[in-house]
Amino acid sequence: MFLTKKHLSRRTALRGMGVTVALPFLDAMVPAQTPLRKTAAVPRSRLACIEMVHGSAGSTPEGLSKNYWSPSQGGADFDFSYSLEPLSPFRDYITIVSGTDARTAEAHVPTEGGADHFRSSAVFLTAAHAKQTAGPDISNGTSIDQMYAQKFRHGAEDATRLPSIQLCIENFGLNGSCAFNYSCIYSETISWASPVEPLTMTVNPRVAFENLFESTPVGNTRGPGSVVDKVATEASRLRRDVGAADRGRLDDYLQEIRGLELRIELIEKHNASVAEREQPAAPLGVPDSWEEHVKLMFDLQAMAFAAEITRVSAFKMSRDTSNRVFPGSGVRTPFHTLSHHNEKPEMIEEFARLNRYHVSFVPYFLEKLRSTPDGDGNLLDHSLVLYGSPMGNSNMHNHRRLPLFLAGHANGELKGNLHHIAPEGTPHANTLLTILHKLGVDAGSIGDSSGEIAI
Numbered sequence: 001m002f003l004t005k006k007h008l009s010r011r012t013a014l015r016g017m018g019v020t021v022a023l024p025f026l027d028a029m030v031p032a033q034t035p036l037r038k039t040a041a042v043p044r045s046r047l048a049c050i051e052m053v054h055g056s057a058g059s060t061p062e063g064l065s066k067n068y069w070s071p072s073q074g075g076a077d078f079d080f081s082y083s084l085e086p087l088s089p090f091r092d093y094i095t096i097v098s099g100t101d102a103r104t105a106e107a108h109v110p111t112e113g114g115a116d117h118f119r120s121s122a123v124f125l126t127a128a129h130a131k132q133t134a135g136p137d138i139s140n141g142t143s144i145d146q147m148y149a150q151k152f153r154h155g156a157e158d159a160t161r162l163p164s165i166q167l168c169i170e171n172f173g174l175n176g177s178c179a180f181n182y183s184c185i186y187s188e189t190i191s192w193a194s195p196v197e198p199l200t201m202t203v204n205p206r207v208a209f210e211n212l213f214e215s216t217p218v219g220n221t222r223g224p225g226s227v228v229d230k231v232a233t234e235a236s237r238l239r240r241d242v243g244a245a246d247r248g249r250l251d252d253y254l255q256e257i258r259g260l261e262l263r264i265e266l267i268e269k270h271n272a273s274v275a276e277r278e279q280p281a282a283p284l285g286v287p288d289s290w291e292e293h294v295k296l297m298f299d300l301q302a303m304a305f306a307a308e309i310t311r312v313s314a315f316k317m318s319r320d321t322s323n324r325v326f327p328g329s330g331v332r333t334p335f336h337t338l339s340h341h342n343e344k345p346e347m348i349e350e351f352a353r354l355n356r357y358h359v360s361f362v363p364y365f366l367e368k369l370r371s372t373p374d375g376d377g378n379l380l381d382h383s384l385v386l387y388g389s390p391m392g393n394s395n396m397h398n399h400r401r402l403p404l405f406l407a408g409h410a411n412g413e414l415k416g417n418l419h420h421i422a423p424e425g426t427p428h429a430n431t432l433l434t435i436l437h438k439l440g441v442d443a444g445s446i447g448d449s450s451g452e453i454a455i
Helices: 061-065 085-093 116-124 144-152 205-213 232-239 244-273 290-306 335-339 345-359 362-370 428-438
Strands: 013-016 019-022 046-051 094-098 165-168 177-179 192-194 312-316 383-388 404-407 418-421
Touching (some): 013 232, 019 205, 046 144, 046 290, 061 345, 085 094, 116 177, 144 192, 144 312, 144 428, 165 290, 205 244, 205 290, 232 244, 335 345, 383 428, 404 428
Parallel strands (some): 046 383, 165 312
Antiparallel strands (some): 013 019, 094 404
C-alpha cells in the first residue's frame, strides 16, 4: 500500500446496519513519501464555541481590582488570574481577551429594559441585537459557528457529514415567551444559521451520540447491539490493510466509542430505576450530575473532531436565570442568585470561586484535543476554542468587560501565551470578526464590529 502510494481516503468510514463510523486520522491516509500539505488529509481547523451564562465576578469593579478574571498584566508575561488558573497547564495554547463590550445585548428601547438575560445568549456568537418578540417573527443575526460551517456543507470540497453540532446543558421545558416579551428561543441556542433560523441544541447525550454515528435519521431503529459491534466486520477487514500504528489507533478509537456508549447506557439504566430525579423534566439520557453531563458533551465534541464528522461545535454549558447549585465547587448559593451579589465583596469572591469551577472543566476538553493526533500535530494545534459569556456584571445586567478566552493554535493562526487587553469600548464583535478571519472566512464585518483585535 505505502510503496505504491495507494492510501485510504480521509473520508473512509466503517458501515453497519444503520450505522456509520467515520475514522480518525490514520497514517494510511497519507501516500508514502508525500508531504501532508500536498494531500487531501491536510488538517482543517476545528471551531468549538462554549458559552457560560451570568458573566463573571471579574467584570465587577471589585473583581476587576482584584483580578478575579483578567490578569493584571497584558502580553506574554501575565500571571493567570484566580478564575483562569486551571488553564495554566495549557499556557502555550491560551489567548485571553479582556475589556470587550457586547453593547448589542443592551436595551435599545425602554420596553427592552430588564430583559438582558433573555436576549444575552442570542448575542454571544452573532453580535446582533435580538428583536423583542414572543411570537414567530424572531430576528437576530447569523452566528460565527454557522458562517464557518457553511464551508463544510454537503457539496463543498471539504464537506463533512454534519456541517456542525449544537449541544447544551439544562435546556429543556422552555417554550413560548420566557420574559419581557422575548421568545424563549433566544435563550435556548447560541447558533443561528440566519437571522431567522435558530438551530436547536441537543441536551440528551444519547441523541447526540446517535447523530454522530448513525447514517439513518435519529429515532430510526438500527437493531440490537452496540455501534462497534455493527462495524466489527469492516473494522477487521481494515486492520488487515493498515500498519501496526494505525491498528492501535483504530482499536483505541473503537474502544473509546464503546466506552462512551456504555456510559450513556448506564445513565439511562440509573435514571429509569430511581424513584426521583434531580432534574425531573430531563430526558432519560441526561445525567443528574452537571459535571458528568459536561464531560460527556466534551467527549462527543472531541470524538466528532477527531473523525471529522464535523469541524464545528457550539456548546451552551448553562441557561440564563438557572439557579442550579454546584456542590463540587464548594459554593452552596444558587447560580443566578449568586450572580446578583449586590456588589458585596464576600459574595463576589464566592462568585469568583464558581467561575473558577466552571472554567476548571475546560481543561478536560483541551487535554482530549491535545492528546489526539491529527495530521502533523494534534487536535488542539488545529482547533480554535472560544469560551466566554455575553454578560459582564450580571448584578447590573450589563455587558461590559466580558469574560473571554481562546484556546488552541488554529493551524498556526494563534500563537497562544497572550493576554490581550482591548482598548476601552472595543466591541465584542471585533473578537468574533478576528476569529472568522483566523479561520479563513472572508467576512467584512459582523454585528457592530469596527475591526480586528491584535491577537
